[in-house]
Amino acid sequence: MRYWIGVASKDHVSRGVDGGFCQLCHGKAQPLKRMASGDWIIYYSPKERFEDTLLCQAFTAIGEVAGDAVYPFEMFPGFVPFRRDIRFLPAQAAAIRPLLEQLSFIRDKKHWGYAFRFGHLEITEADFRLIAERMLGYDPVVSGRG
Template identity: 50%
Template sequence: MTAPTRHRNWIAVASAEHARRGRDDPAGGFMQVGHGKLAPLKRIRAGDHVAYYAPTTTLGHADRLQSFVSIGVVHGDNPYEADMGNGFVPWRRDVRYASAAREAPILPLIEQFDFVDDPKHWGGKFRFGLFEVNDHDFGLIAAAMQAELQGLGP
């Protein structure tokens, strides 16, 4: 008998405007990373947890937000393309977001995260757009967002 596959935890990076669009989509929640690239989404599986970190409110603006804005569980077997118009056809994954989660600033958590090697230079990993974190770090994010992920499973 094989052991059940354990979920992985991810932090995705996008402006709050873009992350909220995926969270609040009337057709169901979704995620995109790296301006719609496929490769990062291939690493993610149904049942994985994802939290979106937003450095800014709007893409290309210097309005520092530095907050986690959505958190949920990935659904569906594979990434898929979605036509957003004007020739933009990004890759997506379906996500069930925790509807009662609150947006939470990152700064109070920096010194508690295992993935942060140097609290004075904590932003380095976020440049990748998507990276994996351990259960401890994801738990800190979920607690700060007052998010309940039970019941959102695949």
């Protein structure tokens, strides 16, 4: 089992949660292929909306990778991103700033946004559990409620 962070605006994350899927890195297939069924993903949203500057800076969704398929989906003519099915859990957004000192993948606490620059990263189980506890109020891996 592996643990991942995906990066997308909160409005885009909401579309994925509603549809039960994730897209990463503007629809690229490769990041999705790195994940396996049973892995976990948490979305970090730097902004509220893709086309806006209003900051969000929170973890906004959490879910378990479901199935093995990475598949194309035509959103509109000429744009066919790849998706992967995710079983999202009902969760509350968790602001990142109170967690910065505790997250091991944030190596430079002063320039913490740098960790998210590629749009997809693997994190440790400890980091996952810390964020999950803030979002869910429980650990979904230990509790079996995932």
